[in-house]
Amino acid sequence: xxxxxxxxxFEFFVVATIIALIALVALxxxxxxxxxxxxxxxxxxxxxxMTGAANLRVEFLISHISTPDIHYAKGLIVDGxxxxxxxxxxxxxxxxxxxxxxxxxxxxxxxxxxxxxxxPAPITAGQFTDSRHKYRAFAQLNRCRYAMARxxxxxxxxxxxxxxxxxxxxx
Numbered sequence: 001x002x003x004x005x006x007x008x009x010f011e012f013f014v015v016a017t018i019i020a021l022i023a024l025v026a027l028x029x030x031x032x033x034x035x036x037x038x039x040x041x042x043x044x045x046x047x048x049x050m051t052g053a054a055n056l057r058v059e060f061l062i063s064h065i066s067t068p069d070i071h072y073a074k075g076l077i078v079d080g081x082x083x084x085x086x087x088x089x090x091x092x093x094x095x096x097x098x099x100x101x102x103x104x105x106x107x108x109x110x111x112x113x114x115x116x117x118x119x120p121a122p123i124t125a126g127q128f129t130d131s132r133h134k135y136r137a138f139a140q141l142n143r144c145r146y147a148m149a150r151x152x153x154x155x156x157x158x159x160x161x162x163x164x165x166x167x168x169x170x171x
Contacts, residue, residue, distance in 0.1 A: 042153045042154075042155065043168075045146075046155040046164060046166050048117055049116055049117055049155070049164070050157075050164045052117055053116050053162060054162070057089040057090050061089045074097070075091070078115050081115060082094070083112075084098050085098065086161070087100070087160075090159055090160065091116060092108070092160065093108045095107060100160075102142070103139065104142075106138050106139050109125070109137040109139050110125035110137045113135075122135070123136060123137050127140075131149040133149065134148060135147065135149060136149055142158060144156070145157075152169055153167065153168040154169075
């Protein structure tokens with residue numbers, strides 16, 4: 001009788017160990033899938049951001065066809081804000097007119113995110129601030145970087161040329 005009791009306990013521990021291993025593998029796979037989903041979400045946001053920038057550029061170029069000699073330091077009014085554009089017509093700044101030596105500020109990047117995206121996700125301005133949001137926007141030399149707060153992925157927008165580069169960091 002004692003022997004069957006200990007055999008039942010042994011079987012219980014074997015089954016519990018197998019279930020724990022299966023759960024561990026499943027949780028690891030779930031964690032990987034959620035990370036991939038977050039990166040994919042930022043990639044989709046980057047495409048939407050570029051679409052918004054291209055739409056604003058087209059609107060600016062079309063509105064200035066009739067007056068080709070207009071100075072490109074001007075921009076368009078979007079949602080009550082004046083958005084200054086580059087010489088090529090790409091949205092670049094909300095604070096100052098754009099010159100060939102233009103370098104965006106953190107606030108420029110922040111306002112471009114909120115202006116160019118329809119229903120934008122909350123974002124924190126600045127690289128070294130505590131982020132209470134999933135995304136952060138900050139300026140780096142001649143580009144705006146939009147990154148996940150965890151650092152899994154980011155995309156760079158170059159306001160003078162309209163170039164957008166997406167990068168996912170593989171851990």
